[in-house]
Structure formats: C-alpha cells, structure tokens
Amino acid sequence: xxxxxxxxxxxxxxxxxxxxxxxxxxxxxxxxxxxxxxxxxxxxxxxxxxxxxxxxxxxxxxxxxxxxxxxxxxxxxxxxxxxxxxxxxxxxxxxxxxxxxxxxxxxxxxxxxxxxxxxxxxxxxxxxxxxxxxxxxxxxxxxxxxxxxxxxxxxxxxxxxxxxxxxxxxxxxxxxxxxxxxxxxxxxxxxxxxxxxxxxxxxxxxxxxxxxxxxxxxxxxxxxxxxxxxxxxxxxxxxxxxxxxxxxxxxxxxxxxxxxxxxxxxxxxxxxxxxxxxxxxxxxxxxxxxxxxxxxxxxxxxxxxxxxxxxxxxxxxxxxxxxxxxxxxxxxxxxxxxxxxxxxxxxxxxxxxxxxxxxxxxxxxxxxxxxxxxxxxxxxxxxxxxxxxxxxxxxxxxxxxxxxxxxxxxxxxxxxxxxxxxxxxxxxxxxxxxxxxxxxxxxxxxxxxxxxxxxxxxxxxxxxxxxxxxxxxxxxxxxxxxxxxxxxxxxxxxxxxxxxxxxxxxxxxxxxxxxxxxxxxxxxxxxxxxxxxxxxxxxxxxxxxxxxxxxxxxxxxxxxxxxxxxxxxxxxxxxxxxxxxxxxxxxxxxxxxxxxxxxxxxxxxxxxxxxxxxxxxxxxxxxxxxxxxxxxxxxxxxxxxxxxxxxxxxxxxxxxxxxxxxxxxxxxxxxxxxxxxxxxxxxxxxxxxxxxxxxxxxxxxxxxxxxxxxxxxxxxxxxxxxxxxxxxxxxxxxxxxxxxxxxxxxxxxxxxxxxxxxxxxxxxxxxxxxxxxxxxxxxxxxxxxxxxxxxxxxxxxxxxxxxxxxxxxxxxxxxxxxxxxxxxxxxxxxxxxxx
Amino acid sequence: xxxxxxxxxxxxxxxxxxxxxxxxxxxxxxxxxxxxxxxxxxxxxxxxxxxxx
Numbered sequence: 001x002x003x004x005x006x007x008x009x010x011x012x013x014x015x016x017x018x019x020x021x022x023x024x025x026x027x028x029x030x031x032x033x034x035x036x037x038x039x040x041x042x043x044x045x046x047x048x049x050x051x052x053x054x055x056x057x058x059x060x061x062x063x064x065x066x067x068x069x070x071x072x073x074x075x076x077x078x079x080x081x082x083x084x085x086x087x088x089x090x091x092x093x094x095x096x097x098x099x100x101x102x103x104x105x106x107x108x109x110x111x112x113x114x115x116x117x118x119x120x121x122x123x124x125x126x127x128x129x130x131x132x133x134x135x136x137x138x139x140x141x142x143x144x145x146x147x148x149x150x151x152x153x154x155x156x157x158x159x160x161x162x163x164x165x166x167x168x169x170x171x172x173x174x175x176x177x178x179x180x181x182x183x184x185x186x187x188x189x190x191x192x193x194x195x196x197x198x199x200x201x202x203x204x205x206x207x208x209x210x211x212x213x214x215x216x217x218x219x220x221x222x223x224x225x226x227x228x229x230x231x232x233x234x235x236x237x238x239x240x241x242x243x244x245x246x247x248x249x250x251x252x253x254x255x256x257x258x259x260x261x262x263x264x265x266x267x268x269x270x271x272x273x274x275x276x277x278x279x280x281x282x283x284x285x286x287x288x289x290x291x292x293x294x295x296x297x298x299x300x301x302x303x304x305x306x307x308x309x310x311x312x313x314x315x316x317x318x319x320x321x322x323x324x325x326x327x328x329x330x331x332x333x334x335x336x337x338x339x340x341x342x343x344x345x346x347x348x349x350x351x352x353x354x355x356x357x358x359x360x361x362x363x364x365x366x367x368x369x370x371x372x373x374x375x376x377x378x379x380x381x382x383x384x385x386x387x388x389x390x391x392x393x394x395x396x397x398x399x400x401x402x403x404x405x406x407x408x409x410x411x412x413x414x415x416x417x418x419x420x421x422x423x424x425x426x427x428x429x430x431x432x433x434x435x436x437x438x439x440x441x442x443x444x445x446x447x448x449x450x451x452x453x454x455x456x457x458x459x460x461x462x463x464x465x466x467x468x469x470x471x472x473x474x475x476x477x478x479x480x481x482x483x484x485x486x487x488x489x490x491x492x493x494x495x496x497x498x499x500x501x502x503x504x505x506x507x508x509x510x511x512x513x514x515x516x517x518x519x520x521x522x523x524x525x526x527x528x529x530x531x532x533x534x535x536x537x538x539x540x541x542x543x544x545x546x547x548x549x550x551x552x553x554x555x556x557x558x559x560x561x562x563x564x565x566x567x568x569x570x571x572x573x574x575x576x577x578x579x580x581x582x583x584x585x586x587x588x589x590x591x592x593x594x595x596x597x598x599x600x601x602x603x604x605x606x607x608x609x610x611x612x613x614x615x616x617x618x619x620x621x622x623x624x625x626x627x628x629x630x631x632x633x634x635x636x637x638x639x640x641x642x643x644x645x646x647x648x649x650x651x652x653x654x655x656x657x658x659x660x661x662x663x664x665x666x667x668x669x670x671x672x673x674x675x676x677x678x679x680x681x682x683x684x685x686x687x688x689x690x691x692x693x694x695x696x697x698x699x700x701x702x703x704x705x706x707x708x709x710x711x712x713x714x715x716x717x718x719x720x721x722x723x724x725x726x727x728x729x730x731x732x733x734x735x736x737x738x739x740x741x742x743x744x745x746x747x748x749x750x751x752x753x754x755x756x757x758x759x760x761x762x763x764x765x766x767x768x769x770x771x772x773x774x775x776x777x778x779x780x781x782x783x784x785x786x787x788x789x790x791x792x793x794x795x796x797x798x799x800x801x802x803x804x805x806x807x808x809x810x811x812x813x814x815x816x817x818x819x820x821x822x823x824x825x826x827x828x829x830x831x832x833x834x835x
Numbered sequence: 836x837x838x839x840x841x842x843x844x845x846x847x848x849x850x851x852x853x854x855x856x857x858x859x860x861x862x863x864x865x866x867x868x869x870x871x872x873x874x875x876x877x878x879x880x881x882x883x884x885x886x887x888x
Binding site for chain 1 (some may be wrong): 836839840843844846847850851853854857858861862864866867868870871874875877878
C-alpha cells in the first residue's frame with residue numbers, strides 16, 4: 001500500500017476492482033454505493049466449465065438467433081450500486097445484450113450473443129468486479145413459486161375489486177333501509193350485489209371450496225371447512241332471497257370475507273417464499289464443478305453432473321470430493337464429518353476409497369471415479385432421505401384443529417336456532433340460522449393466524465433463521481424430544497487445543513514446525529501456538545548455536561518439496577512428515593549453535609520412535625484419550641517433555657441454551673456419528689445426561705431412532721450433515737444449522753445460519769410467544785363469535801350489523817397480532833444485544 | 836334516476852377494465868421483483884447525465 005497515492009485500498013482485490021471500474025469508466029459505482037463495501041474476494045477462476053456443453057444443457061436457455069440466456073447467482077450483491085454495476089456489463093463486454101439483476105435473490109439474468117462472446121468471459125468479468133457467479137440451481141422450482149405468487153396476487157386483486165364495488169352497492173342498500181327506496185331500484189341493487197358476490201365466491205373464493213373438499217375427502221376437517229360452509233350457505237341463501245325478492249342478503253360481508261382471508265394467505269405465502277429463496281441461494285453457492293484430468297494430461301473444469309465413471313478427478317486441499325472413487329495418487333486426510341458425523345479425519349493413501357461429500361484436508365489427491373449419482377454412497381443416503389420425507393408426519397395445524405371444533409359447535413348452534421324459530425315460522429328459522437352461520441365464520445382465525453405466523457417468520461429471517469413452514473413454529477412451541485447432532489450445534493466443529501502441558505517456550509517452535517503439515521491436528525496446534533510464535537524463543541536453553549533455519553519437507557511421500565525459511569533466532573532442519581501428524585526435525589539455535597532432535601506426534605508414533613516416556617505423562621495421556629481427546633506428544637532428544645490435548649470444544653453457550661430448552665419442555669438427547677467417549681464427554685460439558693447421549697449412529701440408525709421417539713412425543717431434530725438428512729426429514733421439525741450440507745438443507749424445515757444452539761433456544765422462545773399471541777387472538781375471536789352468534793340466534797342480526805361487526809373484529813385481532821409480534825421481535829433483539 | 840341502470844353497470848365495466856389491466860401486468864411479471872426496479876429508475880437518470888457530458 002502506498003500512502004502517497006490518492007486512492008487507498010484495503011486489499012489487492014479492491015484495487016483490482018477499482019482498476020477494472022476505472023478502465024471501463026464506471027467509477028460512479030463508488031458514488032452510488034450505500035454501504036462501505038467489504039473487502040472484495042475474487043475467485044480468480046477462469047470459469048472454463050461454463051462453456052462446456054454439459055453446462056449449457058443444464059443451465060443455459062437458447063432464445064434463438066444465437067442469443068442465449070442464463071441465470072447466475074452472484075456472491076457479494078449488497079445494494080443499489082451492485083445493481084447499477086452489474087447491469088452496466090453490456091457496455092463493458094461487447095456481445096452481452098442485457099443483464100437484469102434481482103437484488104433480493106442476488107440473481108442476474110444475462111442474455112448474450114453466443115457468436116460474439118463466451119459465457120466464461122462474462123463470468124470472469126463478473127468475478128473481476130467481485131461478484132463470483134454460480135449457476136442458479138432450482139430454476140424450475142423458482143418458476144413454480146413465481147407462478148403461484150402471481151396467481152395469488154391476481155385472486156387478491158379480483159377479490160379486492162369486487163369487495164370495493166360490492167360495498168358501494170351495499171351502501172346504497174343500507175341507506176335505502178333508512179330512507180325510502182323504490183322497490184325497482186332496491187331490486188336492481190340487490191341483483192347487482194348478488195352478481196358481484198357470486199363472482200367473488202366463484203373465482204377467488206374457489207380456493208376455499210377446493211381446500212375444504214379435499215380435506216373432507218380424506219375425512220379430515222381444516223379451517224377452510226367452516227369458511228366454505230359459511231360462504232356456501234350465505235351465497236345460496238342470498239341468491240335465493242334475491243330471486244324470491246325477500247329477506248336479507250349478505251353479499252357485501254361475504255366478499256369482504258373472501259378478500260381478507262386471501263390477504264392472510266398472500267402474506268404467509270410471501271414470507272415462506274422469502275425463506276425458500278434464501279435457502280435456494282445457499283444451494284446455488286455450493287460448488288458445482290470439479291477438476292478432471294484427461295488421459296492426455298490436460299486438466300479441465302467441468303460441472304459435476306457431467307462426470308462419468310472412470311474419470312480421473314483432482315481434489316485439491318480444502319475441496320469437497322465430487323464423486324465416490326479410489327485414490328490413484330497422493331496421500332491426505334479426509335474429513336467425513338458431513339457424511340458420517342465422525343469428527344476425526346481419516347488418513348487415506350493410494351488405493352483407499354473416498355466418498356462424495358467428504359472434504360480433503362491435506363494434500364491434493366487424484367481420484368478415479370467408481371460410481372456416481374444413484375449408485376454412490378451419497379445417492380444411497382439421498383434415498384434414505386427420501387424415505388424420511390415420505391414418513392414425515394403431516395402436522396395438523398392449530399387453526400385446522402380449531403376449525404374442527406368450529407364446525408361442530410356452529411352446526412349445533414345453527415340447528416338449535418333453526419328448531420327454536422321453526423315453531424314460529426320456517427322462513428324466519430332459515431333466515432336466522434343463515435345469519436348465524438355467516439357471522440360466526442372463523443374469518444378472524446383464518447386471517448390473523450397466517451398473518452401472525454408470517455410476521456414471526458419475517459422477524460426470524462432478519463436474525464438469519466429461515467423458516468420454510470409456519471407449521472414448524474407451532475410444533476416448536478409445544479415441547480417433546482429434542483435430538484441434537486454434536487458437531488456444529490453443541491461444539492465448534494473443529495479441533496482445538498484444549499490442554500497443553502510442557503514448557504511455554506516450546507510453543508513457537510511447535511507452531512513453526514506444524515505449519516508444514518496439512519493435518520488438521522497440525523492446523524489446530526498452529527492456531528493455538530501461533531501467537532507465541534512471533535515472540536522470540538530462547539532456544540539456547542535447549543540447543544547450541546547455528547546459522548539459520550532451513551528444512552526439508554516431505555509431503556506424505558509423493559512430492560518431496562524443498563522449503564526454506566529463516567528467522568533471526570533459529571532454524572529447523574531435516575523436517576520429516578510422517579503423514580499422520582507425526583513430525584521430526586532438528587532444532588538449531590543461531591546463538592549457541594547446538595542442535596537437538598524434536599519429535600511431535602501421536603502416542604503411537606512417539607512409541608515407534610524409541611522415545612522414553614515417563615509414567616506420569618503416560619497416565620495423564622491415557623486419561624485424556626479416554627475422555628475422547630486427541631493427544632499429541634512432544635519429545636526433545638528422545639525424552640517426552642510435554643503434550644497437547646486436542647478436542648472439538650463445546651461451545652460456551654451450549655449448556656445455558658440446553659437449560660432454557662429444557663425449561664421449554666424439550667428433553668434434549670444427543671445423536672452423533674462420532675466415537676462414544678467423545679460424545680459422552682460432550683454430553684457432560686453441555687449438561688445432557690449421559691444416558692441420553694448416543695454415539696456411532698449411522699444415518700439409518702438415526703432415522704430409526706427418530707421413528708421410535710416419535711411414537712411418544714413430537715420430535716425436533718437438529719443437525720448439519722448429510723448423515724442427519726434422513727432424520728431431519730422424518731422428524732416433526734427438522735432444523736439444519738450453519739455450515740450444513742446441501743442434503744440437510746433440502747430436508748429441513750428450518751435453516752439457522754448462525755452456528756450454535758443458542759439460536760435454537762431463541763427460536764423456541766419466539767415460537768412459544770407467537771403461539772401465545774395466536775391463542776389470545778382465538779379467545780378474542782371466540783368472544784366476538786359468541787356475541788354475534790347469540791345476536792343472530794335471537795333474531796337481532798341484520799346485514800348492517802354483520803357488515804360492521806365483521807371488519808371490526810378483524811381489525812381488533814389484527815392490531816393485537818401486529819403489535820404483539822413486533823413486541824416479540826423487539827424483546828428478542830434487545831436480548832440479543834445484551835448477550 | 837333511471838340513469839342508474841346504465842351508469843352503474845358502466846362503472847363496473849370500467850372497474851373490470853382496470854382490473855384486467857392489473858392482471859395483465861401481474862402476468863407479465865411486473866410484480867415479481869419489487870426491490871430492484873425502483874433503484875434501476877434512478878440509474879437511468881444518471882446515465883443520461885453522463886451522456887450529455
């Protein structure tokens with residue numbers, strides 16, 4: 001960074017972006033930018049795979065005339081300036097015809113002339129600007145959502161227009177009641193009202209009839225049954241009265257009813273779609289390409305879908321293995337945590353089997369693909385997930401349960417009214433019972449419940465909790481079995497140094513040495529000891545003198561690399577890496593020139609290296625290993641001088657969160673694929689009884705466990721891995737947590753983007769409060785129904801009172817719902833702020 | 836007051852026309868994305884100014 005330059009940059013990425021913008025004449029971006037941007041990350045990829053036929057088949061649509069369109073999800077889209085910048089792409093790259101960015105979905109639709117420019121060039125340009133593009137998956141589902149949304153909006157518009165006109169006509173009729181209206185006009189208005197009302201019932205109102213009929217067909221009653229009943233009875237009676245020119249008509253109230261109910265539905269749909277979109281986004285960001293090594297040695301990047309059996313793929317360090325296969329070259333450590341739940345990585349060498357979805361933590365590997373798709377281990381797991389989905393219990397929503405009671409009580413009340421008035425006059429009896437059926441329609445519940453749920457879902461989304469269905473919130477408020485996966489929820493999900501016994505001065509040397517290894521244990525040691533590394537290390541206590549540090553590093557036997565590095569004080573030389581975390585090296589001090597041999601490694605490795613170990617150390621190590629920790633010993637000149645214990649540390653907030661969940665009547669249990677002693681120690685730290693902690697659970701076992709627990713009470717499953725996906729899918733509520741695999745995202749009802757279990761406790765808390773609001777609304781609406789119902793039964797109801805009472809009750813309940821959910825949101829945020 | 840028999844249906848027909856226009860706009864996707872277009876409008880202004888310079 002040059003302080004004399006007029007422009008200062010935080011990193012090379014931002015400078016590159018600035019230069020790109022400058023050369024393209026697009027500096028206005030910096031004026032439009034609303035938020036001070038984060039440092040830009042460019043992937044630097046060439047996006048070669050975007051040009052392959054396989055990619056085109058999957059994602060690109062041909063609009064004819066050499067013009068193609070593609071939807072790309074962009075990383076790093078934040079504000080208006082991004083829209084501006086991305087949509088200026090046609091000015092920068094000739095051949096790009098149009099770019100349309102949707103801010104909320106972070107998806108850009110690019111149309112380009114395939115004869116003039118290649119998609120990879122466009123992708124590269126986007127990447128250079130800091131928006132790494134990914135192909136948008138799940139386009140068909142997106143289209144489906146869009147169509148649904150449009151249909152709901154059209155229905156809402158029709159219902160709204162009819163409601164307005166119907167009200168106008170009703171005004172005329174009501175004023176005619178008090179003044180004198182010639183019968184010919186009255187009849188005209190009544191007919192008009194009937195035509196409008198019937199249209200409302202027939203077009204937008206049809207959803208209620210369809211839903212009620214499909215519920216009755218499977219011999220169930222939902223909230224739409226009493227609604228449809230009121231609409232049907234009101235509509236029929238009104239039409240008959242108009243034709244016979246007698247009695248009351250209620251078309252104005254009915255059209256208001258249809259409109260309000262559709263508003264509730266529309267809002268709920270929109271909230272859920274936001275959550276779906278957000279999850280969709282996460283899907284698209286998952287890597288979709290892999291590197292293939294062709295027979296002639298050429299290296300190609302292709303979409304995973306285009307991979308075939310027998311292909312040789314290269315899996316770089318940190319990459320996820322794209323397909324099941326056998327290692328042909330290289331040696332490394334593979335983390336299968338997402339597949340099996342095992343937190344310790346497995347060492348693999350030539351000939352070892354690796355599975356799709358596991359992560360390469362060590363050196364690069366070349367893997368010969370043996371099975372893909374359906375036949376791979378992942379494919380088999382997905383089949384178990386499908387079984388889980390099929391088993392998922394249908395949640396009878398609160399409103400629908402109440403709906404069943406409504407039907408029973410209202411029918412009884414209507415029958416009672418009819419028989420009571422039938423003694424006086426049959427026509428009066430019909431009128432009064434029809435009035436009763438209309439005014440007691442559970443419109444308030446049908447509107448307030450979805451609205452409350454939608455608002456809660458919105459509040460949660462702002463806190464990075466994505467809820468795919470409102471029913472899940474109802475379930476969470478009740479209590480039952482809470483099944484937890486260990487990694488990612490209770491623990492940090494990575495190895496950390498928990499304990500170190502030995503001389504402090506050795507730490508920097510260990511960090512320096514372990515920096516040469518890719519092993520996760522080594523990384524944890526570096527992370528823990530690196531702070532000490534910078535301070536000078538008085539090596540003279542251990543060694544003589546020397547000139548500089550230099551070392552030979554053997555990366556697990558395949559590609560010997562010559563590495564050199566020097567510091568002021570000391571040199572490590574002749575480093576040998578034994579692949580399993582075992583390292584040895586010569587320590588040289590610059591001042592004294594003395595040399596010592598250092599060994600760092602697992603107890604097995606140390607025992608192999610003819611190192612003497614004192615019995616006290618051995619006893620302590622055994623104890624720690626028994627507690628599920630990984631132990632690394634450090635020896636100087638063949639004498640053990642210290643050891644570090646590593647483990648996946650339990651989050652600090654886990655115990656309190658579990659406690660509050662228990663108070664909310666959820667009994668926690670741990671299901672983990674990890675070794676039993678590890679699970680037991682985690683359970684202890686998190687405050688879960690050891691009898692409720694289960695280790696070595698395979699996906700099938702987890703699924704069976706969920707099935708068994710479901711017999712006694714509702715089950716909530718929380719997990720992140722592919723191995724949890726089946727259990728997530730079959731549980732009453734599945735919650736996928738931060739860093740999870742795609743499979744678990746798809747199977748879960750709720751996705752929490754922040755790690756840890758505290759958000760789960762918050763979520764449960766929020767759900768309980770929300771259900772409290774919904775119940776209170778039910779009480780208010782019941783009180784209203786009782787009042788209106790008794791008025792109708794007494795024969796005191798007329799369409800005017802009905803037209804006033806109905807919106808009034810809806811307004812009351814809605815105000816209460818909105819105010820209380822806002823309150824819940826505020827209460828939780830302020831709590832979050834304190835924490 | 837017999838004019839009502841003509842005016843009222845006429846009013847409803849007019850309302851239906853507007854409703855139809857709205858439905859067409861929804862079907863064309865004008866309500867799919869409500870966040871980006873208001874911003875886009877601002878940029879167009881900006882671009883024109885740039886062209887004049």
